[in-house]
Amino acid sequence: MKPSIPKGTRDFSPVEMARRNYILDTIRQVYFRYGYQQIETPAMENLTTLTGKYGEEGDQLLFKILNSRIHESKNKPALLEDFQRSLEKNTNSELLTERALRYDLTVPFARYVVMHQNDITFPFKRFQIQPVWRADRPQKGRYREFYQCDADVIGSDSLLNEVELIQIMENVFDQLNINVAIKINNRKILSGIAEIIGAGDMIVDITVAIDKLDKIGLEKVNEELRNKGLDEKAIQKLQPLLVFKGNTADTIAFLKTLLNDFEIGKKGIQELEYVFQLADSSFLELDITLARGLNYYTGAIFEVKANGVQIGSITGGGRYDDLTGIFGLPNVSGVGISFGIDRIYDVMNELGLFENLDLKQSGTRVMFVNFGQEEEKFCLKEIKKLRNAGINAELFPDQAKMKKQLAYADAKKIPYVILIGSEEMTSGIFTIKNMNSGEQFKKRLEDVMEELKG
C-alpha cells in the first residue's frame, strides 16, 4: 500500500517544526505579556454548536463526522430517508451526523464561556492555539487543516480592548520582522451605509461585494451588486463611497457627512476615531472596503496583510456583540483576533526570514561518540552534567563505526562532537571536535561547558 495523507493536510519535518514553534512561541509570549490565559477545547464539537454561525458558505465547509455504528441502528428506515435527503441538498441529520470538526476557535470559545460562566471572572481574556478544519479546496495559503492563534476579550465593551489587540498585532509582527498593514473598519459604518442606500437587509451581500474592490475593480463590484439584486438607485448612491480616496482623516470626515443622520453609522465613526487616537499606530489603516465575511461581527473589524507577499490575510478579527446569545447568555460583548500561523510561515519563508534565524535552542549542541560498553557507561555520567547545565546533548546509541556516527552528527547539524575513548577516560581530558571548522581540541568538561554556554 502506498502511504498518503488526506487532501489539504501536511506533515511537518523537524526543520519546519522548529520554525513553526518559533512563530508560536513569539505569539504565545506576547499573549501572556498582555494578560491572556490559555485554554483548549476539543477538536470536535456537536454539530448544532457550529451550524448557522458562519453563514451558508461556512456551513458547507464543515467537516462532519459520520455517526459510528449506524449499521446497528434500530431505525433504519428513518436513517435511509435522511440519507436520501442529504443526497438532494445540504441538510443536517442527527441520525447520520451529530459531530463536526471545529471550523474556528471563536464559536467553540463562545460555547465555552456560556458553559463555564459561573467559574469565569469577567472580563475574560483568553487565548487559544489549536488546529481548525475546513472542507475547502486547497490552494496557495489555504489548507484543510491549519492552526489559528486566537486572543479574545469577552465581557467588556471597552474600546481599550480593540486598542490592546492592535498593539498585540504590532508587537508580534515587529518581533517576527514582517512588514504589515493593519487594516481596520467598523461594521456599524457598513450597516449605516446599507441603511442609507435603503438595503439594510442586504448588508452581507454588499459588504462581500465591496470587499473585492481592490481585487476586481469598480465595474465588477457594481455588476456583482446588481446580480445580488440591489437596485440601480442604491448602486448609484453607493458610488461616491466606492471611488473615494484619501487618508484616514479625510475618510473619516467624508464618512461623517455621509452618515450624519444615521445613528449606527455615527456610532461606528466615533468608535473608529477613538481607536485610532489611542492606538497611535503607524501600521493602522482605515479601509472602508474591508468587510470580512464572518456573520457574527458587529463592531470593529481587523485584517492584516503582509507587504510584498501575494497571499490572503495573515490575521483577522473583530468585535461580536452577541455570539454567546444563541447559547443562552445574552448581552455579552467580545472582541478578538486570530493569527494564521500557516500563512505567516509561508510569508516568512517567501521573504527568506528564516535564513538568518537562530533556532539552535531546540537542536542538539553536543554529541558523544559511542566507542563501546565501557565508554558508554562513562559518557552517560558526563552527558548528565551537560544536560543539568541546560545544554542539549545526546549520546549515539549504537556502537557503530565512527564514520556513521559523525555523519549522523553532520546530518543533524550538531555543532560539537565529543570523543571519549580509553585514553580520554584515564586522563579526564576529552577530545572535542568543532564540526563546522573540523578543528579538534583537548579539553576538560568544565571548559567545554563554558564554551557551549557562551
Added chain:
RNA sequence: GUGAUUGUAGCUCAGUUGGUUAGAGCGCUAGAUUGUGAUUCUAGAGGUCGCGGGUUCGAGCCCCGUCCUUCACCCCA
C-alpha cells in the same frame, strides 16, 4: 461547488513521430580510510512510469474515467 494544471527512483527532473533491457544529478548503502563527517575516487541497491479501463503486433508516450498536486474563482487564516 466552477475552471485550469500536474503525476516517471527517497528528492529534482530528462525520456524524440508509439518500438527491444526506462535514464541523469542529488541522496542512500558499502569500500578506498580498523578513532574522524561535510571534499575526492570506486562499486552497489532502488521504478507495477498515480490508479483503472481502452486503442495497437507493441503504450511512460494516444483515448476515456478516476484519484492526487498546484493555481484561479467562490469563500477565507
